[in-house]
Amino acid sequence: MSKVRVRFAPSPTGGLHLGGVRTVLYNYLFARHHGGDFILRIEDTDQNRYVEGAEQYIVDCLQWCGLTPDESPQKGGPHAPYRQSERKNLYHQYAKQLIDSGHAYYAFDTTEELEKMRHDLKRPDNTNPQYDHTTRMHMRNSLSLDPHDVNELLANGIPYVVRIKMPENVTLLFTDMIRGEISFDTSLVDDKVLLKADGMPTYHLAVVVDDYLMKITHAFRGEEWLPSAPVHILLWEYLGWKHHMPQWAHLPLILKPDGNGKLSKRDGDRLGFPVFAMNWTDPRTNETTSGFREMGFLPQAFVNMLAMLGWNPGTEQELFSMDELIHKFSIERVHKGGAKFDFEKAKWFNHQYIQHTDDATLTQLAKPYIEAQGVKVSDDHLQKIVALIKDRCTLIPDFWQQGHFFFTTPQNFDISPIKEKWNDQKKAFFTSWINSLNEITEWNQEIPEQHFNKLLETNGLKKGDVLLPLRIMLVGGKYGPGVFHIADMIGKQETILRVNNVLSQL
RNA sequence: GGCGCGUUGGUCAAUCGGCUAAGACGCCUCCCUUUCACGGAGGAAUGACGGGUUCGACUCCCGUACGUGCUACCA
Numbered sequence: 250m251s252k253v254r255v256r257f258a259p260s261p262t263g264g265l266h267l268g269g270v271r272t273v274l275y276n277y278l279f280a281r282h283h284g285g286d287f288i289l290r291i292e293d294t295d296q297n298r299y300v301e302g303a304e305q306y307i308v309d310c311l312q313w314c315g316l317t318p319d320e321s322p323q324k325g326g327p328h329a330p331y332r333q334s335e336r337k338n339l340y341h342q343y344a345k346q347l348i349d350s351g352h353a354y355y356a357f358d359t360t361e362e363l364e365k366m367r368h369d370l371k372r373p374d375n376t377n378p379q380y381d382h383t384t385r386m387h388m389r390n391s392l393s394l395d396p397h398d399v400n401e402l403l404a405n406g407i408p409y410v411v412r413i414k415m416p417e418n419v420t421l422l423f424t425d426m427i428r429g430e431i432s433f434d435t436s437l438v439d440d441k442v443l444l445k446a447d448g449m450p451t452y453h454l455a456v457v458v459d460d461y462l463m464k465i466t467h468a469f470r471g472e473e474w475l476p477s478a479p480v481h482i483l484l485w486e487y488l489g490w491k492h493h494m495p496q497w498a499h500l501p502l503i504l505k506p507d508g509n510g511k512l513s514k515r516d517g518d519r520l521g522f523p524v525f526a527m528n529w530t531d532p533r534t535n536e537t538t539s540g541f542r543e544m545g546f547l548p549q550a551f552v553n554m555l556a557m558l559g560w561n562p563g564t565e566q567e568l569f570s571m572d573e574l575i576h577k578f579s580i581e582r583v584h585k586g587g588a589k590f591d592f593e594k595a596k597w598f599n600h601q602y603i604q605h606t607d608d609a610t611l612t613q614l615a616k617p618y619i620e621a622q623g624v625k626v627s628d629d630h631l632q633k634i635v636a637l638i639k640d641r642c643t644l645i646p647d648f649w650q651q652g653h654f655f656f657t658t659p660q661n662f663d664i665s666p667i668k669e670k671w672n673d674q675k676k677a678f679f680t681s682w683i684n685s686l687n688e689i690t691e692w693n694q695e696i697p698e699q700h701f702n703k704l705l706e707t708n709g710l711k712k713g714d715v716l717l718p719l720r721i722m723l724v725g726g727k728y729g730p731g732v733f734h735i736a737d738m739i740g741k742q743e744t745i746l747r748v749n750n751v752l753s754q755l
Numbered sequence: 756g757g758c759g760c761g762u763u764g765g766u767c768a769a770u771c772g773g774c775u776a777a778g779a780c781g782c783c784u785c786c787c788u789u790u791c792a793c794g795g796a797g798g799a800a801u802g803a804c805g806g807g808u809u810c811g812a813c814u815c816c817c818g819u820a821c822g823u824g825c826u827a828c829c830a
Binding site: 258259260262292294295297298356358360363372373374375376377379408410412428431432433434437438439441442444445446447449451452456471472473474475476477478499501502504506509510511557558559561563564565567584585586587588589590591593594595596597598604638639640641642651666711712713714715716717720721724726727728729730731732 | 765780822829
């Protein structure tokens with residue numbers, strides 16, 4: 250068997266969607282599992298939809314996720330170029346070959362004529378009339394027109410497209426690696442455009458020609474492509490490449506969490522979670538769509554989560570390194586049905602990864618978020634804090650949410666939980682505690698607590714009476730790690746200051 | 756409308772004819788923690804429906820329903 254070669258073939262029209270990343274992932278895992286090649290091919294045949302920066306964005310996403318291609322527009326390779334727009338001239342000969350063999354034809358219909366046909370033939374029982382064997386002879390093409398007229402139109406440079414001539418009454422069978430045997434009746438498929446009037450191929454022609462030329466052995470794509478599979482299979486056959494056709498796998502869709510349907514970036518905006526891998530700003534509208542990276546996901550967690558959305562190894566294991574995924578991944582275990590995206594589960598994965606990441610690495614990840622708040626802190630000091638609060642961090646920005654009081658004096662105190670039970674006795678306790686702290690020179694985790702404990706009895710209080718007030722004083726709210734850990738980290742002066750701050754408010 | 760594909764708890768899902776139907780997320784209760792988390796122990800919650808085939812069907816077949824995708828000179 251020849252070397253496995255797969256490709257991810259996005260169209261550079263915007264940000265990379267969850268489903269897109271998962272398609273890359275499955276391609277990548279499959280290629281690595283089989284010791285094959287993973288190729289990035291840019292399908293930019295639609296010049297109207299081309300968006301500046303989208304290709305670079307895709308490349309950056311793959312890089313962030315650790316899914317680097319072996320061949321790509323950036324890296325080059327034996328089958329360059331890897332951008333279809335740069336391969337434009339290649340496709341013509343194949344279109345010509347199809348016309349000569351009678352499997353395709355020229356069509357001269359204008360947009361208006363096409364619209365008229367679709368409008369005129371529209372019936373309740375046929376809401377979408379097609380350009381197919383039932384209608385093609387009524388249209389203006391090289392099948393319906395006199396050959397002499399066709400030549401004249403071509404000679405005069407009248408714009409034309411090339412359409413595939415779908416055969417009638419042929420049952421097309423193929424085996425999908427995920428779904429098994431699938432069949433189509435070719436009479437029901439329309440004469441798809443292969444070459445557009447601007448000279449660019451459509452997806453249908455380009456994908457077949459390039460997969461052949463680039464020696465692709467396995468082709469993974471979204472389920473939405475299933476209905477056009479017969480067109481592609483026929484092209485492989487008509488071009489004489491039948492025996493080189495890749496094995497197909499149509500991946501299930503990723504669905505929106507509520508209701509049904511494909512997950513779209515609008516769902517993310519609506520429900521408050523990212524749909525793109527990284528922030529994407531549309532250069533035309535300047536609108537930014539948020540991404541998992543910026544929200545504070547670790548790429549490994551993001552990838553792990555996506556791997557499990559539509560695939561699992563049949564064991565109870567949920568957390569996998571990339572190497573384990575490569576080792577265990579098999580396309581046969583990919584599900585047929587679509588999966589609803591669950592942001593809560595996504596966050597759980599990230600929390601798991603944070604807990605399993607060493608403190609030094611986390612420190613470097615958290616640092617930019619801390620510094621963005623105008624705080625300067627040494628790596629050493631930060632790392633101690635990170636160790637103390639990582640348990641309660643789900644996303645990287647949580648290191649600030651959960652630890653801001655280590656860096657800055659709280660300005661707002663939620664005293665409501667302690668206000669009602671506050672009394673002079675407690676006030677006296679804290680005053681005497683501060684006084685005793687002022688006396689000491691040594692500062693660590695134990696000393697302030699020893700003084701604290703000692704004073705309880707003299708003031709007739711139980712520890713539980715004053716622990717929460719102390720927390721509010723130091724933190725500002727009912728959260729955070731052990732209070733004496735905090736006192737230790739912020740130091741004596743700051744501890745006294747914060748106690749006084751709240752004492753004056755009560 | 757036509758065609759394709761799909762359907763196990765709220766969600767992700769195991770099961771490839773033996774089921775008293777795993778596990779995870781989320782939710783609830785309790786324990787731990789004199790905060791919030793983490794952790795631990797429990798709990799509620801599932802085979803769309805109807806026919807077959809079979810000693811036995813969540814698993815196989817056929818219908819129906821529902822969902823979803825496609826039906827562009829977009830990918």
